[in-house]
Amino acid sequence: MSLLVVGSIALDSVKTPSGKVDEALGGSAVYFSCAATMFNKARLVGVVGADFPKRYIDLLKKRGVDTKGLKIGEGKTFRWKGEYSNDLNTAHTVYTHLNVFADFKPEIPCEYRSSENVFLANIDPSLQLDVLKQVEKPRMIACDTMNYWIDNKAGELKKLLKHVHVFFSNDRECREFSGEHNLLKAARYIFSCGPKIAIIKKGEHGVLCVSKDFIFSYPAYILEDPFDPTGAGDTFAGGFMGYISKAKRVNEKELRRACAFGTILASYAVEDFSVNRLLRLTSKDIRERYAKFKKLMHICD
């Protein structure tokens, strides 16, 4: 089944204790797509500026990303510069230049309107709602958000959630949005807004998936030398949605697998800057780490 993603495409400059990179390929929709295409093709809707390197577009195409929905606007591409301290837990933003992304109005090409799986990466919830007006009747609509929209557009976000099946957030955002510290209670609040499934990303502490009928919780895959955490959350969502978009049914078993694949893709993403590690990734790499991940949390009867 088809998979559509709408989100940001950026040129990221990042400094971590391991090194630095300038104007590398980044943005939520890029990390998402590079992960999802390990399982399925991805239809990308986003905007870049006239300065966006053509080689990056070629790279995405080669990867299996359909770039028909990629608009090249007048002006410059969205740029972000960030630095991580030693613990890699928090990014200190040096600058965010929205550039062409400031006026982004997602236009879904005709061919994409029947997409069966839709991921609304973290953008203004009003725009996320606009996307939903342009698609037919997706089997699965998932969205991500961030504290900025929770603080400033809670009303729009709630309107959006009425249509959303799977809500991705990190633990902090989920607590802030729900006003509940306990994540089970927070998930219940999310269900009251519409979604049937809450996927709560906890960074180095793993992921918690809650539905009305089941719950599961995985630790993160443990790495000795994480390199650059940028995009880990979007990569998780990409692995998740890439896998689930190929699954015939969306049931507990497949959702567990999807979360495991999301975890594994994210663990690879943080091993290098930008999407570099994802681009070198093979199916064998994924299978191997899946087996190791399963073993990591195994207990006998």
Added chain:
Amino acid sequence: MSLLVVGSIALDSVKTPSGKVDEALGGSAVYFSCAATMFNKARLVGVVGADFPKRYIDLLKKRGVDTKGLKIGEGKTFRWKGEYSNDLNTAHTVYTHLNVFADFKPEIPCEYRSSENVFLANIDPSLQLDVLKQVEKPRMIACDTMNYWIDNKAGELKKLLKHVHVFFSNDRECREFSGEHNLLKAARYIFSCGPKIAIIKKGEHGVLCVSKDFIFSYPAYILEDPFDPTGAGDTFAGGFMGYISKAKRVNEKELRRACAFGTILASYAVEDFSVNRLLRLTSKDIRERYAKFKKLMHICD
């Protein structure tokens, strides 16, 4: 095989968002023993004051705790008063009155000296070392510590660790002690001090166990209404050591089970004040939650 624990016995006054309790049975050795005795008898070495309620001693005896090593000193019992804020993550200490515990010099009764499994709960590392001088050749020596000793007695702690097989700490303490943020690197530092196994407790985020040959990571058991987190870490250690002291071999499989049992015992402990929930616990409760815990983190091939 026999199990010895040396640690604190306290009267705890605790306030959480769910309620409060005054002068309830507490202390590291108490939580440890009440968990361990779900699997094995426990030999307790500690000190209380003349004011320590006899019914608490009776309660421990009834539980299967051998109190031959419990000294009743002149003076008052160790008292702690703490309050938790809404997130239950941090205890704000209102007071700590060490009382008789200030002069605690662990004396191991003759009958205990051949104990095969020894747990040194969080006390001054000099005293932990004193205990080791009094025991013969335990199969397993495990210890816990806290930031206070890491800051003030790092030398003694390192001396102790030369003799320790299993080192329990929480993630913050482990990072502080090793000077490494990454927990795998932190564990490697711990190995260089002596222990072969590092068990890193991460509270609501679960537990990580690292040895030279294997690693595993479990999420916490998810509760909607944790009541009082006091003693969760010591209960974890008690469940772990109680189980492992009955296991013929100390291998990866048994260590995984021990960590799972520790997690489950701790998840019960936080459902009520003091050791109340542990005292009501049945083997059936443990088996049921073990199965749920296994399912919580299950993924298919």
